[in-house]
Amino acid sequence: MDSETTQVPAAVRTFSIRLSSTPRGARLARRAAVTQLHVWGLPFEPAQHIVAELASNAVRHGYVPGRDFRLTLRLTEGGVLRVEVTDTYTERLPRPQGRVAPEAESGRGLLLVEALATRWGTEVGPAPGKTVWAEIGAV
Structure with a gap:
């Protein structure tokens, strides 16, 4: 995980949508x-799995009553x-947990993101928000 602030590459295409911080919003x-x-004429694998994990985490761990989360795609x-x-909950920054017990019901999402992404990380701000991002190499 790259926890330092990164320079966001210049996008030639951008899509952004605000969604409710609910399971329906994550779907x-x-x-x-x-x-x-x-x-855009691009394959959706593995991006759909990364989006599903990050959106689910925003709903589960980044929920603040009355506040939405935002999904942005940049190509x-x-x-x-x-x-x-x-999302708007900066007190809890995500970190992969390393090994997860086989019987555990959660804790694998960021391991999946780490496996599918070229790199990923978090950025805090502007207040009151944090962004969890993942990049997928040339698609």
Whole structure:
């Protein structure tokens, strides 16, 4: 995980949508990402899994009553897809947990993101928000 602030590559295409911090909002984030990638003529694997995990985490761990989360997709000239999920709960920054017990019911989401993404990280701000992002190499 890259926890330092990173320079966001210049996007040639951008899609952004605000969604309710509910399980339905997380499902809609995945659907919206798949639809947008289809419109752009790009494959939606593995981006749909990354979006599903990050949106689910925003709903589960980043929920603040009355506040939504934002999904942003950025495609760079070099073909890098950056997935960003922004919520308003900065007290809890995500970190992969390393090993997860086989019987555990949760804790694998960021391990999946780490396995599917070229790189990922978090950025705090502007207040009151944080963004968890993942980049997928040239798509």
